[in-house]
Amino acid sequence: MFQNIGEMVLLFWRTLQALPLLWRQRDKVFEQFFEIGNASLLMVSVLAFFLGGVLALQTGPTMVERGLHNFVGGLVGISIARELAPIMMAILIAGRIGSAMAAEIGSMRVYQEIDALRTMNINPIHYLVLPRVVAVAIALPMLVTFAILVGWLGGAVVAQATSEIDISMQSFFENMKIMVELKDVVNGVFKSFCFALIIGVVACHQGLVTRGGPRGIGRSVTKAVVNAIVLIVMFDYVLTRILLTLGKFGIV
Amino acid sequence: MNDTAPNHHGVSVQVRGVRRSFGTQEVLKGIDLEVKPGEIFVIMGPSGSGKSVLLRHIIGLEPPDAGEILVNGESIHTADLATKYRMAMVFQSGALLNSITVGENIGLYLTEHRLKKPEEIARIVSEKLEVVGLKGTEAKFPSELSGGMKKRAAIARALVIEPQLILYDEPTSELDPLSSIVIGDEILKLNKRIGVTSLVVSHDRDLAFGIADRIAVIHEGQIVALGAPDEVKRSNHPIIREFIHADFKREK
Numbered sequence: 001m002f003q004n005i006g007e008m009v010l011l012f013w014r015t016l017q018a019l020p021l022l023w024r025q026r027d028k029v030f031e032q033f034f035e036i037g038n039a040s041l042l043m044v045s046v047l048a049f050f051l052g053g054v055l056a057l058q059t060g061p062t063m064v065e066r067g068l069h070n071f072v073g074g075l076v077g078i079s080i081a082r083e084l085a086p087i088m089m090a091i092l093i094a095g096r097i098g099s100a101m102a103a104e105i106g107s108m109r110v111y112q113e114i115d116a117l118r119t120m121n122i123n124p125i126h127y128l129v130l131p132r133v134v135a136v137a138i139a140l141p142m143l144v145t146f147a148i149l150v151g152w153l154g155g156a157v158v159a160q161a162t163s164e165i166d167i168s169m170q171s172f173f174e175n176m177k178i179m180v181e182l183k184d185v186v187n188g189v190f191k192s193f194c195f196a197l198i199i200g201v202v203a204c205h206q207g208l209v210t211r212g213g214p215r216g217i218g219r220s221v222t223k224a225v226v227n228a229i230v231l232i233v234m235f236d237y238v239l240t241r242i243l244l245t246l247g248k249f250g251i252v
Numbered sequence: 253m254n255d256t257a258p259n260h261h262g263v264s265v266q267v268r269g270v271r272r273s274f275g276t277q278e279v280l281k282g283i284d285l286e287v288k289p290g291e292i293f294v295i296m297g298p299s300g301s302g303k304s305v306l307l308r309h310i311i312g313l314e315p316p317d318a319g320e321i322l323v324n325g326e327s328i329h330t331a332d333l334a335t336k337y338r339m340a341m342v343f344q345s346g347a348l349l350n351s352i353t354v355g356e357n358i359g360l361y362l363t364e365h366r367l368k369k370p371e372e373i374a375r376i377v378s379e380k381l382e383v384v385g386l387k388g389t390e391a392k393f394p395s396e397l398s399g400g401m402k403k404r405a406a407i408a409r410a411l412v413i414e415p416q417l418i419l420y421d422e423p424t425s426e427l428d429p430l431s432s433i434v435i436g437d438e439i440l441k442l443n444k445r446i447g448v449t450s451l452v453v454s455h456d457r458d459l460a461f462g463i464a465d466r467i468a469v470i471h472e473g474q475i476v477a478l479g480a481p482d483e484v485k486r487s488n489h490p491i492i493r494e495f496i497h498a499d500f501k502r503e504k
Contacts, residue, residue: 113347
């Protein structure tokens with residue numbers, strides 16, 4: 001993976017350079033955007049709901065036991081917004097959409113479709129990479145915003161329904177309102193935007209360097225998903241550090 | 253292309269001392285040849301002799317280790333060559349983009365380079381499909397076409413570019429004799445109609461001797477004969493004799 005970092009950075013740079021051509025590719029961006037949103041919304045909802053629920057279930061009883069019931073909503077709210085929703089949704093999209101991108105572009109590479117594009121003087125970065133990276137960079141932050149809301153709802157439902165916690169939905173959200181700030185949500189959404197770029201670039205890069213037949217495509221898909229997840233987790237730490245430092249100075 | 257289309261002038265191609273190795277295997281061992289404007293030049297040879305690799309070098313998909321390829325005297329790797337001269341390649345597999353329709357495939361060059369309005373593109377697409385005998389297949393996907401139809405669709409896609417140089421990689425492989433003749437006729441008609449320079453790679457002896465102005469026989473990465481079809485036929489080179497007169501040896 002690490003020997004390809006340079007190639008991926010170059011691909012990202014070339015994609016950025018192609019941004020002025022985005023309007024030309026708007027149909028493909030919408031197509032990809034619909035594909036990502038439509039294919040993932042239900043999964044995102046289910047995952048986020050249970051994520052919020054399990055977080056409330058794990059932390060709620062212990063906190064209530066120690067008289068910290070006023071903090072359950074805030075803890076679930078902040079954890080979901082700042083960390084769990086961005087990273088879990090990014091992993092979901094890396095698996096669902098990153099794999100599809102790598103498979104599609106990889107198969108185009110193996111079956112000479114990308115060569116055909118090049119002979120027609122059509123740049124594969126403009127035609128294939130740009131719409132995918134832009135679509136996932138728009139879709140993932142939107143999905144994460146949605147996931148944060150659903151995750152909060154999941155936490156609130158579980159907090160009310162579990163006898164060991166027994167916090168009403170109203171108190172859960174009131175407590176959350178006191179502790180969670182808009183910047184927590186913005187931080188999470190910003191991180192998801194960075195993760196989306198990683199997913200798009202890694203998946204497209206793996207697709208473009210695919211060699212061999214169906215086995216090569218399979219290998220590329222696996223590498224795309226694994227590499228994207230590893231990079232997402234690594235970047236998550238770096239971004240969290242940066243955002244916390246900026247937060248200390250009151251910048252974010 | 254209709255009969256009233258302007259007569260485009262083909263370009264010349266010079267291949268000078270091209271060498272290429274993959275790992276330890278030297279596939280092209282110093283190829284020298286010159287294709288005149290408007291000529292049908294066939295590169296013939298047994299499978300694995302380096303024909304298709306040479307073709308990929310000529311269209312600029314692969315860089316040679318040594319030597320150069322010139323189109324009208326300019327290196328194939330010159331930055332703006334693809335915009336200066338219109339070149340097209342018909343791949344062995346057709347290399348149609350499988351995720352879009354046949355019509356979208358044929359019109360891809362015009363759509364992506366924004367050369368015509370959509371209704372004009374639709375008219376040209378249907379015209380080109382008619383030329384190759386695939387009228388009414390615009391809405392079909394490449395997977396719904398037979399091998400021969402895919403090849404003809406790929407030729408239609410190349411025609412849309414109105415090329416000055418067209419390269420065919422094994423245009424009759426996997427085709428029945430009748431379809432092979434149809435494809436061979438198309439190459440001849442196209443050459444006559446628009447004066448395009450045609451470079452055909454094939455191991456089909458009937459096609460080569462039927463359409464070529466000149467033939468180069470390539471064996472193990474080297475040209476062993478080059479000349480008019482009759483001259484090549486008369487050659488006493490053992491490899492050419494063996495290749496041209498190869499037949500089944502049935503015991504009586």
